[in-house]
Amino acid sequence: MARGIRRPHESVDYAALVRDYPPPPEYFESAWYDDPDTIEHKQLLRLKERAQQAYRVPFFRRNWDAAGFHPSQIETLEDLWKAPFYTVDDLRKSIEAHPPLGDYQGVTPDQACSEPMRVYMSGGTTGKSRPTLYTQWDREVGGILGARGMYLHGVRPGDTIINAWAYSTHNGAFNFDESLYRWLNCLVLTTGSGNVTSSRRQIELAREYGAAAILTTGDYLLHLAEVAREMGIDPREDLAIRAVPNVGDRERIEEVFGVPHYASYGFHEVQWAAIECPARQGLHIFEDAFVMHVVDPETGERLPDGELGSLCVTELYKTGSPQFRYNIMDLSYLMPRGQCECGSWLRRMGPFAGRGDNMVKLRGVNLWPEALGEIATAHPKATEDYFVRARRSGNRDEMIISVVSQAPESEYETMRVELEAMLKERLGLRIQAEVVAPGAIDDWTEIHTAPKPKRFRDERDA
Numbered sequence: 001m002a003r004g005i006r007r008p009h010e011s012v013d014y015a016a017l018v019r020d021y022p023p024p025p026e027y028f029e030s031a032w033y034d035d036p037d038t039i040e041h042k043q044l045l046r047l048k049e050r051a052q053q054a055y056r057v058p059f060f061r062r063n064w065d066a067a068g069f070h071p072s073q074i075e076t077l078e079d080l081w082k083a084p085f086y087t088v089d090d091l092r093k094s095i096e097a098h099p100p101l102g103d104y105q106g107v108t109p110d111q112a113c114s115e116p117m118r119v120y121m122s123g124g125t126t127g128k129s130r131p132t133l134y135t136q137w138d139r140e141v142g143g144i145l146g147a148r149g150m151y152l153h154g155v156r157p158g159d160t161i162i163n164a165w166a167y168s169t170h171n172g173a174f175n176f177d178e179s180l181y182r183w184l185n186c187l188v189l190t191t192g193s194g195n196v197t198s199s200r201r202q203i204e205l206a207r208e209y210g211a212a213a214i215l216t217t218g219d220y221l222l223h224l225a226e227v228a229r230e231m232g233i234d235p236r237e238d239l240a241i242r243a244v245p246n247v248g249d250r251e252r253i254e255e256v257f258g259v260p261h262y263a264s265y266g267f268h269e270v271q272w273a274a275i276e277c278p279a280r281q282g283l284h285i286f287e288d289a290f291v292m293h294v295v296d297p298e299t300g301e302r303l304p305d306g307e308l309g310s311l312c313v314t315e316l317y318k319t320g321s322p323q324f325r326y327n328i329m330d331l332s333y334l335m336p337r338g339q340c341e342c343g344s345w346l347r348r349m350g351p352f353a354g355r356g357d358n359m360v361k362l363r364g365v366n367l368w369p370e371a372l373g374e375i376a377t378a379h380p381k382a383t384e385d386y387f388v389r390a391r392r393s394g395n396r397d398e399m400i401i402s403v404v405s406q407a408p409e410s411e412y413e414t415m416r417v418e419l420e421a422m423l424k425e426r427l428g429l430r431i432q433a434e435v436v437a438p439g440a441i442d443d444w445t446e447i448h449t450a451p452k453p454k455r456f457r458d459e460r461d462a
């Protein structure tokens with residue numbers, strides 16, 4: 001240790017790191033196929049340790065003491081349910097009382113002397129942004145998780161990858177960068193977003209370097225394909241795109257690039273958490289790094305497998321800032337543990353189905369307009385465009401979803417019946433549906449004027 005400073009290789013035990021969190025391709029020859037006992041044994045050991053560490057953090061100690069929870073109560077994985085959850089509101093309060101970092105961080109900035117550290121911020125569109133301190137260890141595991149995801153989605157060592165995410169105060173671009181550079185042995189071309197490197201230049205670089213993927217949102221990726229066509233470049237024939245680890249419109253991305261698209265789930269504070277395998281029957285959770293619960297977004301009560309609710313995330317891998325039962329308000333559902341066609345026993349969750357804070361109560365049942373949209377737009381003749389209204393009919397609350405279709409008007413009635421049956425089956429509740437022509441709901445969604453289309457209006461108080 002030179003002058004009290006520890007460098008990355010001195011602060012992280014790399015042999016232990018790759019043993020505990022195997023990077024790809026080794027991961028897909030080992031832990032990916034762990035049997036349920038091995039998976040849960042590993043989880044429990046890590047969970048106990050994380051609970052002890054989290055209890056040293058003022059934010060968690062305060063909440064846990066108030067709820068009468070102590071880390072020693074964790075004897076089985078089931079006992080995790082005894083720990084109270086927290087939400088973004090609790091983090092905001094913590095930041096207000098202890099600016100700028102809050103009291104939920106597991107480390108302090110001066111500890112960067114003994115282990116290199118980074119800070120990234122999430123949110124900021126509504127209210128103050130929320131910082132998270134990451135230790136070198138946290139960055140490395142986060143990099144490995146991202147590398148696993150991109151490997152499964154088709155990225156290979158030696159590939160050149162364009163990283164068109166904005167290098168900013170946000171974690172995203174850096175997490176991708178570290179995954180590719182440190183754990184996938186790819187050549188990273190750090191173009192940054194379209195504001196930094198023009199779309200035309202991004203396409204030129206993709207062609208010149210034979211880029212195997214362009215990391216960005218699905219929407220921007222599709223925009224780049226348009227730009228390529230304007231330049232006389234066929235995105236399928238003239239580019240070498242082999243992987244599309246982009247979150248977006250699956251069908252269009254696959255059509256434009258001729259490459260299979262797989263879903264993934266992650267968020268700023270915990271990085272990559274779950275990935276879809278080629279069997280496409282749910283997203284496998286990286287269970288050596290996470291325990292996922294699904295809860296009622298309002299009460300935090302446990303929901304049965306298969307039921308849509310808010311993800312409540314516990315990470316098992318960090319040494320910096322803990323996330324221990326973080327009720328993240330992202331909607332999804334869990335599937336019971338079973339062996340997937342791909343051979344893995346890792347537990348699967350459904351795809352991200354919208355935000356839980358947009359919840360609407362209808363006849364005592366919690367509903368999310370975005371989740372309704374997910375279900376309805378899965379109809380083969382529906383487009384991605386929809387709008388949901390809650391209204392009052394007599395003494396009864398009703399919900400109606402308008403779905404845009406390009407089918408001829410003569411098919412609307414059949415579609416309507418099918419849509420209502422799909423909604424009834426998934427939600428156990430009657431939701432009305434109507435089919436409309438393209439453009440018919442543009443005034444409601446404000447799709448041409450708002451930065452993000454609106455999807456819901458409550459007309460019950462009107």
Ligand SMILES: [Zn+2]
Pocket residue numbers: 277278279280284340341342343344
């Ligand atoms: Zn699978």
